[in-house]
Amino acid sequence: MSKNKSEYLINRHDNQYEVVIGLEVHAQVTSASKLFSTSATKFGAEPNTQVSLVDAAFPGMLPVINEYCVKQAIKTGIGLKAKINKRSVFDRKNYFYADLPQGYQISQFKDPIVGEGKVILDMPDGQKEVGIERLHLEQDAGKSIHDLDPKNTFVDLNRSGVALMEIVSKPDLRSPDEVNVYIKKLRSIMRYLGTCDGNMQEGSLRADVNISVRKKGSKEFGTRCEIKNVNSIKFMQMAIEYEANRQVDLIEDGQMIDQETRLFDTKKNETRSMRSKEDAHDYRYFPDPDLLPLEVSDDFIENLKSEIPELPDEKKKRFIEKFKLSPYEANILVSDIETSNYFENVIKKSDVKLATNWIIGELFAALNEKNLEITESPISPGNLSKLINLIKDGTISGKIAKTVFEQMMEGDKDPKKIVEEKGLKQESDPKALEALIDKVIDDNRDKAIEYNSGKVKLFGFFVGQVMKVSGGKANPQLVNEILKKKL
Amino acid sequence: MLDITKQSLSELVENIKNKKLSSSEATKAFVERSEKSKELNAYITEDYANALNKAKTFDEKPNLDLKLPGIPMAVKDLFCTKDLRTTAGSKILNNFVPTYESTVTQNIWNEGAILMGKLNCDEFAMGSSNETSFFGNVQNPIDKNLVPGGSSGGSSSAVAAQLTPITIGTDTGGSIRQPASFTGTVGLKPTYGSCSRYGIVAFASSLDQAGPMAQNVKDCALLQEVISTYDEKDSTSIDFKRNEYSKELTKDIKGKKIGIPKEYRVDGMPKEIEDLWKKGIEYAKDCGAEIIDISLPHTNYALPTYYIVAPAEASSNLARYDGVKYGFRAEGENLIDMYEKTRSEGFGAEVQRRIMIGTYVLSSGYYDAYYLKAQKVRKLIKNDFDDAYKKVDAILTPSTPSSAFKIGEKTNDPVSMYLNDIFTVPVNLAGLPGISIPAGHDAKGYPLGLQIIGKAFDEQNILNIAYAMEEKINFKNNINDWWIK
Numbered sequence: 001m002s003k004n005k006s007e008y009l010i011n012r013h014d015n016q017y018e019v020v021i022g023l024e025v026h027a028q029v030t031s032a033s034k035l036f037s038t039s040a041t042k043f044g045a046e047p048n049t050q051v052s053l054v055d056a057a058f059p060g061m062l063p064v065i066n067e068y069c070v071k072q073a074i075k076t077g078i079g080l081k082a083k084i085n086k087r088s089v090f091d092r093k094n095y096f097y098a099d100l101p102q103g104y105q106i107s108q109f110k111d112p113i114v115g116e117g118k119v120i121l122d123m124p125d126g127q128k129e130v131g132i133e134r135l136h137l138e139q140d141a142g143k144s145i146h147d148l149d150p151k152n153t154f155v156d157l158n159r160s161g162v163a164l165m166e167i168v169s170k171p172d173l174r175s176p177d178e179v180n181v182y183i184k185k186l187r188s189i190m191r192y193l194g195t196c197d198g199n200m201q202e203g204s205l206r207a208d209v210n211i212s213v214r215k216k217g218s219k220e221f222g223t224r225c226e227i228k229n230v231n232s233i234k235f236m237q238m239a240i241e242y243e244a245n246r247q248v249d250l251i252e253d254g255q256m257i258d259q260e261t262r263l264f265d266t267k268k269n270e271t272r273s274m275r276s277k278e279d280a281h282d283y284r285y286f287p288d289p290d291l292l293p294l295e296v297s298d299d300f301i302e303n304l305k306s307e308i309p310e311l312p313d314e315k316k317k318r319f320i321e322k323f324k325l326s327p328y329e330a331n332i333l334v335s336d337i338e339t340s341n342y343f344e345n346v347i348k349k350s351d352v353k354l355a356t357n358w359i360i361g362e363l364f365a366a367l368n369e370k371n372l373e374i375t376e377s378p379i380s381p382g383n384l385s386k387l388i389n390l391i392k393d394g395t396i397s398g399k400i401a402k403t404v405f406e407q408m409m410e411g412d413k414d415p416k417k418i419v420e421e422k423g424l425k426q427e428s429d430p431k432a433l434e435a436l437i438d439k440v441i442d443d444n445r446d447k448a449i450e451y452n453s454g455k456v457k458l459f460g461f462f463v464g465q466v467m468k469v470s471g472g473k474a475n476p477q478l479v480n481e482i483l484k485k486k487l
Numbered sequence: 488m489l490d491i492t493k494q495s496l497s498e499l500v501e502n503i504k505n506k507k508l509s510s511s512e513a514t515k516a517f518v519e520r521s522e523k524s525k526e527l528n529a530y531i532t533e534d535y536a537n538a539l540n541k542a543k544t545f546d547e548k549p550n551l552d553l554k555l556p557g558i559p560m561a562v563k564d565l566f567c568t569k570d571l572r573t574t575a576g577s578k579i580l581n582n583f584v585p586t587y588e589s590t591v592t593q594n595i596w597n598e599g600a601i602l603m604g605k606l607n608c609d610e611f612a613m614g615s616s617n618e619t620s621f622f623g624n625v626q627n628p629i630d631k632n633l634v635p636g637g638s639s640g641g642s643s644s645a646v647a648a649q650l651t652p653i654t655i656g657t658d659t660g661g662s663i664r665q666p667a668s669f670t671g672t673v674g675l676k677p678t679y680g681s682c683s684r685y686g687i688v689a690f691a692s693s694l695d696q697a698g699p700m701a702q703n704v705k706d707c708a709l710l711q712e713v714i715s716t717y718d719e720k721d722s723t724s725i726d727f728k729r730n731e732y733s734k735e736l737t738k739d740i741k742g743k744k745i746g747i748p749k750e751y752r753v754d755g756m757p758k759e760i761e762d763l764w765k766k767g768i769e770y771a772k773d774c775g776a777e778i779i780d781i782s783l784p785h786t787n788y789a790l791p792t793y794y795i796v797a798p799a800e801a802s803s804n805l806a807r808y809d810g811v812k813y814g815f816r817a818e819g820e821n822l823i824d825m826y827e828k829t830r831s832e833g834f835g836a837e838v839q840r841r842i843m844i845g846t847y848v849l850s851s852g853y854y855d856a857y858y859l860k861a862q863k864v865r866k867l868i869k870n871d872f873d874d875a876y877k878k879v880d881a882i883l884t885p886s887t888p889s890s891a892f893k894i895g896e897k898t899n900d901p902v903s904m905y906l907n908d909i910f911t912v913p914v915n916l917a918g919l920p921g922i923s924i925p926a927g928h929d930a931k932g933y934p935l936g937l938q939i940i941g942k943a944f945d946e947q948n949i950l951n952i953a954y955a956m957e958e959k960i961n962f963k964n965n966i967n968d969w970w971i972k
Binding site: 053056057058059060061062063064065092094096097098101102103104153155282284285286289290291292 | 566567573575580583585586587589684685686687688689691692693719720721722723799800802803805806807809811812813822826846849850851854858
């Protein structure tokens with residue numbers, strides 16, 4: 001590994017190798033119905049309950065494009081700052097498989113709906129731009145289930161025909177970390193746009209990973225291998241580590257790398273050959289004669305542009321400029337739309353600095369501990385902002401606030417009520433505090449004498465005693481002031 | 488009253504509307520004649536009992552405002568019909584019963600017609616003689632052992648033999664017009680996008696088009712009026728203003744400019760065809776039309792272009808018949824073995840030949856030389872017609888280069904079989920409407936047809952020309968019911 005932290009290099013003998021990675025991300029379009037049929041797309045339904053005659057490729061059935069999916073793809077293209085192609089063409093990708101009812105997948109080959117774009121990554125040592133080659137719309141296949149019966153394969157066509165966006169990056173990624181940040185950024189953008197929920201457990205986001213290695217400084221690309229259908233960021237990173245090292249070993253051994261398609265075995269943590277270039281399918285792409293070329297007008301695109309919300313990069317910029325957040329804080333708060341929404345709701349009525357600290361600190365830790373998403377937070381943004389205001393106006397101390405917060409986590413209770421019910425209100429009445437302090441000094445005469453004879457460290461002891469006797473409710477600032485006078 | 492089955496569609500409709508005839512009487516007559524005509528093998532699936540029941544139901548509460556009130560009708564077995572087996576003439580769909588109805592047939596039932604059964608056709612509409620059907624040859628009522636043309640051979644035979652007053656076929660390269668020509672009947676291939684393809688078993692999606700087949704032009708116009716609708720379920724359906732073709736039908740074609748393309752005088756064309764064409768030109772002149780010589784320079788390339796484009800699309804369209812979901816399945820050791828056995832046993836030789844041609848022309852390394860080039864030539868062929876239509880309103884050609892041939896005569900010579908489509912194929916490639924009308928007989932007494940090709944969406948015009956010429960030609964089919972013992 002290289003000494004420069006951000007640079008991912010593989011060292012063998014005297015050689016340093018750079019890893020070149022490009023991703024083909026398959027993102028399921030968020031839409032109620034499929035790309036070319038009206039069947040539902042809900043995840044987790046009973047097998048074969050969301051299948052129309054079109055999805056099952058019955059004789060004489062014809063595809064009809066779902067306009068909403070087209071809009072979603074264009075919005076995503078806008079989010080990727082990409083060129084939107086006003087004319088695109090659906091092609092048939094022909095191959096036989098039991099879960100591909102038509103015997104072809106409708107995809108876009110030569111003329112995709114979205115052209116070149118870019119994604120900005122925030123890496124520890126600065127920003128990095130990753131190029132987007134294209135985005136196209138295509139149908140998903142069904143699902144073959146091989147492990148329910150020793151002899152037969154079962155097929156579930158619920159997924160057959162669901163709209164996918166294939167987002168192809170340029171070979172601009174150089175490390176597993178960059179892949180991690182890239183996928184998260186892509187997912188964040190699509191979630192802001194509402195075009196893909198990015199749920200990797202449900203298969204809404206998966207990727208084919210193209211990897212090659214080359215000696216550091218070389219401008220030529222090495223021979224690449226494609227690792228098919230990896231469905232988690234962790235597995236992508238593991239697969240890249242394994243595959244890059246495998247390729248380096250081959251080169252160091254004087255061998256050639258075969259251009260091939262490989263599979264990542266998550267149990268053995270290794271990639272293995274699926275098919276070589278010679279065995280590659282001939283998909284016989286040709287324009288689907290059942291569908292006319294897809295043409296969209298400038299107005300159509302402009303209307304969609306007007307629907308695009310503020311995206312993470314712009315939001316981050318605004319948070320830094322307007323709220324004086326650090327880039328680190330801003331990054332965390334804009335990383336997903338729900339967090340930034342939560343933050344913006346809290347600061348509608350409370351202090352930005354305190355809100356930032358409480359969300360990034362206490363709230364994230366508490367949610368993490370309970371394994372909850374921000375959308376599942378027991379504390380509503382409104383109540384968190386009330387809590388912050390109680391701190392800000394001196395009603396409770398920061399320390400008491402933590403106790404109140406813990407109780408709020410048990411159920412979304414109004415912090416004011418908790419403070420009242422439990423009598424947690426800060427004691428700021430000077431007379432009451434004086435009485436309290438007099439008693440503490442009386443009870444600790446000897447310590448008071450020591451203090452006055454120069455043992456000033458004992459001041460802290462008296463503050464602690466006062467806080468203890470008050471049950472933590474004494475206003476620390478006033479306690480300090482009065483103690484100084486009385487001692 | 489005249490024998491019911493001898494009546495044209497228009498006569499039947501009029502008699503039912505005037506309550507001179509009930510739907511039951513009409514249906515019974517056509518069912519009886521169909522049952523006596525099994526030797527023609529025009530039907531794949533008969534649905535007579537249901538038809539008679541539906542006729543009875545119709546008569547109980549007849550809606551005489553409909554365009555096809557209680558009219559019995561058999562249709563080509565390429566149209567999916569709800570709850571009635573639909574085979575496309577193939578073993579692979581031998582057991583397939585759709586749960587849905589094609590748009591075109593639905594339009595017909597919506598106007599009151601009654602389904603009698605499904606008519607034979609070449610397997611997946613791939614053929615010009617109905618000899619590729621899994622369900623056997625169809626006899627041409629003109630003469631024993633004569634092909635009825637194809638692929639809509641069951642349809643042409645049934646209309647000519649008056650087993651059904653009218654029918655629908657599909658035309659990908661001539662499959663309505665050529666069988667119409669071989670049987671002395673009228674067949675219209677509408678403009679691509681005029682009739683919905685929803686629910687029609689696909690052969691070549693960019694060329695397939697359903698159309699009416701009838702005994703005369705007026706009937707043909709009426710059925711076209713019924714079946715042609717814009718359909719959101721077919722993305723290639725076109726939303727244009729459709730005429731009421733039968734109401735607007737006129738014999739007044741004075742001053743219409745009719746083009747005669749010199750490239751259609753192909754080498755080795757029989758003199759009989761040449762003579763028929765000349766006669767046709769005279770008839771058109773008699774009707775007041777103006778004859779203009781035109782050129783369609785890329786005509787020679789139409790047939791090879793068609794035999795690249797159509798198989799390419801077919802090879803992909805037929806991939807769904809894999810034994811997994813419906814239809815015939817042969818057991819296999821594994822998935823690939825099952826596919827191979829299912830498709831080897833389920834598809835006939837001609838379908839397999841076209842799947843292989845189509846797969847070949849789309850393969851990497853051959854795509855540019857074949858498929859892409861064919862698409863470019865297709866555009867040139869379309870441009871030829873566009874240029875011609877700057878000068879003329881319609882084009883007159885023979886429908887086929889010969890009259891009907893004997894069963895078995897061309898089965899071992901696919902190229903000579905393909906040549907049958909030489910005059911019809913360019914029309915599909917250009918997406919234009921074309922109609923074949925009977926115009927005379929050859930020396931053997933077999934019918935010959937003339938084709939009138941129109942501008943896109945100009946069905947009314949070619950129907951009018953056909954209507955006017957039909958009167959002058961005054962064609963009579965010589966059918967002696969040889970198959971009825």
